[in-house]
Amino acid sequence: MAKAKPVKKTSAGNGQIRLIGGQWRGRKLPVLNSEGLRPTADRIKETLFNWLMFDIHHCRCLDLFAGSGSLGFEALSRGASEVMMVEKDARVAQQLQHNLASLPLARGKVINTDAIGFLQSPASPFDLVFLDPPFHRELLPTVCQLLEQNGWLNDNAKVYIEREQASESLLLPPNWRLLKDKQAGQVNYQLYQREPEQ
Template identity: 75%
Template sequence: MAKAKPARPSSAGTGQIRLIGGQWRGRKLPVLDGEGLRPTTDRVKETLFNWLMFDTRGSRCLDLFAGSGSLGFEALSRGATEVVLVEKDTRIARQLQHNLASLPGARGQVVNADALDYLQGTGTPFDLVFLDPPFHRELLPAVCRLLEQGGWLTDETKIYIEREPSPEPPALPVNWTLLKDKRAGQVCYQLYQREQSE
């Protein structure tokens, strides 16, 4: 199948994601099932990378809740210079590493760590950040605050957020400007651009 089914809490099941554009277009990569794992659908992914048509090539990307790696691998396929995939689950991180190694010449790094712990460190700022955290855990406000305060973003970083619908939007840094906002079923997804704080 081209799309991974919604994952069930399982230690043995597998699915697939499909790269839909760029040099590895049509390539299918295996995905382990994991609790809360929701690979971004092809429809949403196509919309996102249409939004990022002029931003992906040559960019440095962070896929913070990597899961299937669907967004990070898609960015690599479309010419991102480097992608860092952060994944807490050791089994899933190992599969991400295997998938990364199967893409010839892909410049990426898989980090087996909790997202909040990772952001406590320091690193080179990213041009694109993908945030698709587990639903219903209220992780976005803390993650976004750490991204903003920890030097992880350039003056014009674009940040993609995929989240569950809610009556009130998450509390985000005031210097993040909403560029795009859509909904597909039970998923809301937005693209923000950071502006340098005064």
């Protein structure tokens, strides 16, 4: 969900995202207009999934601030075994559910709840987590600590983080190792790998 490229508008006044790879490549999915909703720009998404090229197939993914679902749907298109999308806004979550139902045999689930509250529920570990929270809310430090402390990450899980360039340096669990780090416009995006604590 980036500011670098605005979501394309449709005649209905809403937007759409486009899947850029995998079995549903070229498929367009509608997105509701909602304050703070910034679908990840295609060029960032393409870079991210190039990074994940050998990791995405059969992995279990969590899209924690799902929004448009751009990252979660892309992961499903590219062979993820399961994607759980967490979205606080009820209308946006309903659109995610509608889009999920339109994709044949997609193994996904939409949960309409707050991300912090979700991470305080009983955990089921994931192989890959997408973190693209609303900008200027400083949610990432708390979310990252909860992911680590509450058992949401498998050994060697990867965590993608997208955030505003001007945000303060991010305090992360010490066993998260930075793999990739890039910038596009006013957006920083990074890929980390969790290393099991000895």
